[in-house]
Amino acid sequence: MKIHINQIPATGLHVEGEEERDILDLNDPAVKPLGTVRYNLDVGLSDGGLFATGSLEADVQMECVTCLEPFEYRVEVPDFAMQIDLPSTELVDLTEEVREDILLALPPYPHCDWNGKKACAGLRKIRTKNAKNVKNAENERNRDHSTGQPNGQSGNEPVERNPWTTLDQLNQLTKPKE
Numbered sequence: 515m516k517i518h519i520n521q522i523p524a525t526g527l528h529v530e531g532e533e534e535r536d537i538l539d540l541n542d543p544a545v546k547p548l549g550t551v552r553y554n555l556d557v558g559l560s561d562g563g564l565f566a567t568g569s570l571e572a573d574v575q576m577e578c579v580t581c582l583e584p585f586e587y588r589v590e591v592p593d594f595a596m597q598i599d600l601p602s603t604e605l606v607d608l609t610e611e612v613r614e615d616i617l618l619a620l621p622p623y624p625h626c627d628w629n630g631k632k633a634c635a636g637l638r639k640i641r642t643k644n645a646k647n648v649k650n651a652e653n654e655r656n657r658d659h660s661t662g663q664p665n666g667q668s669g670n671e672p673v674e675r676n677p678w679t680t681l682d683q684l685n686q687l688t689k690p691k692e
């Protein structure tokens with residue numbers, strides 16, 4: 515998914531189309547990409563950076579955590595947003611950002627009855643036992659994703675060490691012994 519920076523007009527560029535499913539590069543044997551990755555993006559330049567917003571969609575085959583049957587799942591990222599510093603090259607590849615967001619949108623505990631079209635054979639048995647744990651884990655995952663900052667803003671910065679702690683340690687070291 516490559517963008518030529520020279521081809522982005524001041525008003526921004528709308529790009530939509532499909533990419534080979536290979537870009538997903540899934541390592542999980544329980545998830546298989548089906549068909550292409552569809553994208554619909556607005557790309558623009560601002561303050562030395564490149565940003566893209568829009569939506570992504572891909573169909574994958576997943577394995578139900580309850581009945582272990584394979585089923586088709588449509589991954590949708592309706593609010594894709596990314597921003598990167600403008601690279602020195604004229605051609606920018608958005609594949610990695612797109613890939614990451616699609617992977618994040620995959621359900622951590624996929625269920626074959628997600629769209630109500632199929633009744634899961636093994637659901638009832640497990641639900642009484644594990645439903646609470648699964649629900650909590652899903653909530654956790656959703657919260658992480660929804661508060662995530664767009665790439666390149668401030669989300670990826672390493673946690674800063676508290677300068678006062680270091681200063682205190684220095685004071686301890688330099689303090690004259692009594």
Ligand SMILES: [Zn+2]
Pocket residue numbers: 578579580581582583625626627633634635636637
């Ligand atoms: Zn199932």
